[in-house]
Amino acid sequence: MPELGYQTASLPGWAGMAAESNETNPDLVWPKSNDTYERMCREDPQVMSVMRAVTLPVQETEWRLDATGVRDEVAQQIATDLGLAIVGKEPTAPLRTKGRFSFEEFLRLALLELRYGHSIFEQVYSIDAFGRTHLDKLAWRPPRTISEFEVARDGGLVAVKQFGAGLAAPVSGRSNFVRVPTADVRIPVDRLVVFVNEREGGNWVGTSMLRPAYKMWLLKDRTLRVQALAAERNGLGLPVYTSAAPPDNASYEDKLAWLDAEIERGLGIAKGARAGDAAGASLPNGAGLALVGVKGNLPDLDKQIRYYDEQIARIALANFLNLGGDNSTGSYALGDTFESFFTKSLNALARHIATTVNQHVIEDLVDKNWGTQEPAPRIVPPKIGAEHPATAEAIRALLESGAIRWNPALEAHLRALYGLPVMDATATAPRQPEEAA
Structure with missing residues (x-):
């Protein structure tokens, strides 16, 4: 069909x-x-x-x-x-x-x-x-x-x-x-x-x-950028320079020129404000320099990132x-x-x-060597997180009850499970559990 x-x-x-x-x-x-x-x-x-x-x-x-x-x-x-x-x-x-x-x-x-x-x-x-x-x-x-x-x-x-x-x-x-x-x-x-x-x-x-995580990854990436920018801008405060009052006896034009020059000088002081052993600032009488932080609460970006x-x-x-x-x-x-x-x-x-x-x-690989009718072995991954591990007590109980019988395959499996050395074929074979009993 x-x-x-x-x-x-x-x-x-x-x-x-x-x-x-x-x-x-x-x-x-x-x-x-x-x-x-x-x-x-x-x-x-x-x-x-x-x-x-x-x-x-x-x-x-x-x-x-x-x-x-x-x-x-x-x-x-x-x-x-x-x-x-x-x-x-x-x-x-x-x-x-x-x-x-x-x-x-x-x-x-x-x-x-x-x-x-x-x-x-x-x-x-x-x-x-x-x-x-x-x-x-x-x-x-x-x-x-x-x-x-x-x-x-x-x-x-x-x-x-x-x-x-x-x-x-x-x-x-x-x-x-x-x-x-x-x-x-x-x-x-x-x-x-x-x-x-x-x-x-x-x-x-x-x-x-x-694929389903792409949106979350993209939003998280943007949130991390905002968080880093917020820390950079607000972590140490913003230097703010307050100019002194202009001379009282100056003309209106002289006052404007004086204020413009003072603002320009204060901007340079604020931009150059740094912490250190030799750091400092010289201000005229009446002027001020302060580190102003954020007023109010910043958004809790950690909560979004955790989500x-x-x-x-x-x-x-x-x-x-x-x-x-x-x-x-x-x-x-x-x-x-x-x-x-x-x-x-x-x-x-x-x-x-x-x-x-x-x-x-x-x-x-089997087909190329022995043809399509030849039985092929199968790869078997061990179970991850097995619920019933093969403990020594469990193996002993199964042997004594007769549910399983001792054979070389079982011994090889247990040796590999417990990290024991491989059985030496030239050594004397141990007695079977039935014989030991």
Whole structure:
């Protein structure tokens, strides 16, 4: 049954992608949005704190491969190429790490989809002496280098184009070089691994996690500028010079000239007023110099800034970031509730990353070596903020009740969980719990 409807009918290019994203703010229309979101992260500590609160726990967890139902040969090559351990097996460290694929660095760059809305990688393979295909690297393609997304009618991605890098050509009669533009680089979808945040239809630009925070960030930035200006103007007071009375026996014209000269001299004294060991001012009889402060109350800008920070933290369900400190709001008893929602969102993000890696990295590598019918291992991120940690007492109770049985896979898991050394295969095997009993 062929597909009759469509997801996208836009023209290719920037205008088409802008129409697909349905963005009305000119500062947030792709590709200008890349600069805006990068500026938000670089300039605002609250925005960067929220981003790190989301990404660092996902990076910190130990990702592994589940090889259930997979041949050992297949599981071992995938684990070696990705640099990951297999669940239930003792991890083996590679002989060298320089020049090898780094899953930690790849994961850090993949999570940039939260900032820009998308993060794109190109698969790079090599063939060994036995004709086996190996993953050399997943080369990141920065968002600022993307010139076009080619999208099919059904919303599927066809290819991605990058701006031509350009070639350095010498200038005739001169020692410097100029960059000669080159054609765009087209990367087909079968060579791509694309992470998109909250994709809808043919919008492969995605939606940045910072999009709802843009208004709060902009208002906070303006409020901070006003606060800094208010402190600069009113923090030390305004020097005000009061002129002395003109001579009584002077004519009207002489009085005007005398006052003009006195005002001019007083303005110079007020502008030059400084604090210091040698600071001072000489005034004629009857004149005065005072530091005048603001009369009345200034607006409480701290309250507005705290409100904007709270709204920025809410975009990632990270309300607990606003707890603590002299200016905090909310009850500390809400911390556990906030953390529960936050950890659930992190687990959903980890599953999203794992799904893309399974479909477009692991399965592609298995297809190239063993065909499309070969079972492929699956990457499984550990659950963040597990509600029932595997304590020693809990494991003992499960063993004694017969709910689980002791086996090498369980021992390898517990050793990794508690940071114990890997079991030495040459050592004498310990007695099983049943034998010890």
